[in-house]
Amino acid sequence: MRWFAGYALLPGGPATDVTFEIADGRFAAVTAGTDPAGSARLPGVVLPGFANVHSHAFHRALRGRTHHRGGTFWTWRERMYAVAARLDPDSYLALARAAYAEMALAGITAVGEFHYLHHGPGGRPYADPNAMAEALREAAADAGIRLTLLDTCYLAGGLDPAGHRPLGEGQRRFSDGDVGAWAARVADLEPSPGMRVGVAAHSVRAVPRAALGTVAAVAGGRPLHVHLSEQKAENDACLAHYAATPAALLAEEGMLGHGTTAVHATHVSTADIGLLGRVGSAVCLCPTTESDLADGIGPARALHDAGVRLCLGSDQHAVIDLCSEARALEMHERLASGRRGRFTSGDLLSFATAHNALGWPDAGRLAAGARADLIAVRTDSPRTAGGDPGQILFAASAADIDTVLVDGRVVVAGGRHRLGDVGALLLAAIEPLWECW
Numbered sequence: 001m002r003w004f005a006g007y008a009l010l011p012g013g014p015a016t017d018v019t020f021e022i023a024d025g026r027f028a029a030v031t032a033g034t035d036p037a038g039s040a041r042l043p044g045v046v047l048p049g050f051a052n053v054h055s056h057a058f059h060r061a062l063r064g065r066t067h068h069r070g071g072t073f074w075t076w077r078e079r080m081y082a083v084a085a086r087l088d089p090d091s092y093l094a095l096a097r098a099a100y101a102e103m104a105l106a107g108i109t110a111v112g113e114f115h116y117l118h119h120g121p122g123g124r125p126y127a128d129p130n131a132m133a134e135a136l137r138e139a140a141a142d143a144g145i146r147l148t149l150l151d152t153c154y155l156a157g158g159l160d161p162a163g164h165r166p167l168g169e170g171q172r173r174f175s176d177g178d179v180g181a182w183a184a185r186v187a188d189l190e191p192s193p194g195m196r197v198g199v200a201a202h203s204v205r206a207v208p209r210a211a212l213g214t215v216a217a218v219a220g221g222r223p224l225h226v227h228l229s230e231q232k233a234e235n236d237a238c239l240a241h242y243a244a245t246p247a248a249l250l251a252e253e254g255m256l257g258h259g260t261t262a263v264h265a266t267h268v269s270t271a272d273i274g275l276l277g278r279v280g281s282a283v284c285l286c287p288t289t290e291s292d293l294a295d296g297i298g299p300a301r302a303l304h305d306a307g308v309r310l311c312l313g314s315d316q317h318a319v320i321d322l323c324s325e326a327r328a329l330e331m332h333e334r335l336a337s338g339r340r341g342r343f344t345s346g347d348l349l350s351f352a353t354a355h356n357a358l359g360w361p362d363a364g365r366l367a368a369g370a371r372a373d374l375i376a377v378r379t380d381s382p383r384t385a386g387g388d389p390g391q392i393l394f395a396a397s398a399a400d401i402d403t404v405l406v407d408g409r410v411v412v413a414g415g416r417h418r419l420g421d422v423g424a425l426l427l428a429a430i431e432p433l434w435e436c437w
Helices: 057-062 073-084 089-105 131-143 169-174 179-187 209-219 232-242 246-252 270-279 287-292 300-305 322-337 345-352 389-394 422-434
Strands: 002-010 013-023 026-032 040-047 050-055 108-115 146-153 158-160 163-165 195-201 224-228 260-264 282-285 309-312 374-377 401-406 409-413
Touching (some): 002 026, 013 389, 040 389, 040 401, 050 309, 057 073, 057 089, 057 422, 073 169, 089 108, 089 131, 089 401, 089 409, 089 422, 108 131, 108 195, 131 146, 146 179, 158 232, 195 209, 209 224, 209 246, 224 246, 232 246, 246 260, 246 270, 270 300, 287 322, 300 309, 300 322, 309 322, 309 345, 322 389, 345 389
Parallel strands (some): 002 040, 050 108, 195 224, 282 309
Antiparallel strands (some): 002 013, 013 026, 040 374, 158 163, 374 401
């Protein structure tokens, strides 16, 4: 298949009259300055497919449902537990399929699912202990995007100066009981052409120190993710109980390294930032979630300057729009620093296309040999008309994405997903979860 774009953002910078030749799901050639006859036409400006590095698919059911009483991250979390309690493999499949289809509409071609909704009510395993993970595999395949399943270890109900608390009722579904049982279940998960298997530790709140080394060992070179310093309360509890910051504790237990992505890092210290840079870990920022939950503004520029690789996620899906996430990263930095231009357009695009953090190093660039992921963003919408195509991330939204290819297959055309009406799919999946509220 051959596609033509009038404008594209290539690894070497913006280019005009670009032809993409695709064979066996990869770019066979990407050539600027040509317009061969018979090529399919792509509107607007073409970008590499986005990578949503941090997702909790079931949180999509919370959008527009948590604002009536204000509250905090901790009160929001109680609503999240209530939604989790209502899901089973079938309803989870329907919700995740719709959420992943919404991601495809937003130009996301791969997602990292931070998966801790493992078991049935009360923590009882399903007949297939990985039934909920298999629902996610099927959902991503149906939606047409790649999945990195980050199977998450979750053992404790929290952390305070006295130590780890027992699991609460709303958390029992998340836990395998001990780290050995978690590792045994993860060992039964098999990758497939559209799914990679990675691992995660939920946080230093939910995984005691004695289990962190096992999580790191189970990763074994696969993607390893962890929530880090999302809340000041996490830092305070960790310092009080372990006499170390969360980042320092993770480093001491072998959890940090080049294959690790720390999620949020909103309240890391200057010493933590230097540590993350020295060990080569990445940090995934989720600006719309961090804003929605009033968590704070992460030190993106300081992390970047320390050599930390940055990436982006939509996390709880208050918004599914990587253009907005990238733009919010820059705008938060402007608000915190009082200066504009903290990151370039090219920087923001690299953060939004960091597939390497999900174990897909051959994706995220419009170049020969790479996976044939691309998105065409309209430049004639009310949001983008008149702008510089090279600065499209500062103007566009998910609504401006016209065409999405994943591994060379058309998943979105003319702004419509191959599954049809994604809004209807979301309504059908979400409304039953709230019928008794």
